[in-house]
Amino acid sequence: MSFGLLKHFKDQKKRFDGNTDAKFVAHVVLGSDLGSVLKLIDLRKNHPGESVRLITPRIINKKLLIENYQFGVSQMRSQDAVSEIYKSHFDAKIFPQKLLPQFYKDGRFHDFSGRAKSMDLLKGEHFFLDKGYRLDISSLFTKEDWENLDAIINEYIDIKIVEGIDKTEVKDLVEKGEWLLTFKDFQKISCENLYSSLSPKKLLGFMKNKEKLTPDVIDFCTSTNIQAALSLTWLMKKEYSSEERTMFIPQSMTHEWGHFIVEFENTPEGQLCHGLFLIHDEEPQTEDLAQKIKLMKRVLERVFPDFENNIYKEYIRFDDEMFISDVKDALIEQIGFDYPTLKFLGQAAPMKPEFAHEKFLARVLLS
DSSP, rough: OOHHHHHHHHHHHHHHHHHOOOOEEEEEEEEESSHHHHHHHHHHHSOHHHHHHEEEESSSOHHHHHHHHTTTSBBBBBHHHHHHHHSTTOOOEEOOOOOOOEEEEEEEEEEETTOOOOOOOOGGGGGGGSSSSSGGGGGGHHHHHHHHHHHHHHHEEEEEEEEEEEEOOOOOOSSOOOOEEEESSSEEEEEEEEOOOSSSHHEEEHHGGGSSSSSHHHHHHHSSSSEEEEEEEEEEOOOOOOOOOOOEEEEOOSOOOEEEHHHHHHHHTTEEEEEEEEESSSSHHHHHHHHHHHHHHHHHHHHSSTTTEEEEEEEEEEEEEEEEEEEHHHHHHHHHHHHHHHHEEEEGGOGGGGTOOTTHHHHHHHH
């Protein structure tokens, strides 16, 4: 970077630092997941457009929501949760798998309840031992909202990278600025209500003056468990399996590397193969992920002959916070008393006591 350009950015930063004015928005939603989009749709029903903003570091659109939540291995595994989801999403289309999961060993698939024993399941894999439920994401929206979803998101979205969040004292009875958000582009937004679909750990990382936060907020945000994962979906040229079930295929028969979790789905466009592997490295490198994808294809090639040659199209999704668990719902209730204008969405959303054990996509839709 040239000296002149560097000086330009420094001068610009000084100018913004000297300007303490922040744009006021009554409702700010932080996040780029399904939970944040559903909250946006809910808020726009009762609040004027200029009072609601969706802050996200990346583009969100209908296509990405489909690829992130309709593609991939099933992330709902609870009949009780599905029954409850229908009470708030009346038109939801959720389809259960017909068969229980199996694992691959010695050249064939086995039931987990049988005499054969699987390789050890690594942390996070036990969740997929129940039947999965596949979601038609469009059914969560009204027909009009779904048809116009990209236009709706574009109307409210601000693509910004958060630098810090401050809890502020309200000094204006009209523009009740409870939270001050600063961004990498030196702009600021003040809001009354902050809805976060970020992981609690990431939200806490943005918080300034942490010593002023209550112990409950610190405990809640630091205690949640974050699991990175890589999800793949392939559109196949031929059908490999007509069974609606989850399959556990060992990454290695000699090393305890965990499993590739695989499902097949028949669609009007052709058969889809969904694959997932959980990542246990704290900071996975790009080349390591690429090698793991290659390994997955080789392993599937041994189980399903000529697999790679029959891949027509490939979708890859990496998320360093794909699964959030160990949410302390009791603490959320107390945080609600201490900070009534701070709301958690998505996988960290509060649950009724009878659903406190639910997690992942089920928790997103139950909130």
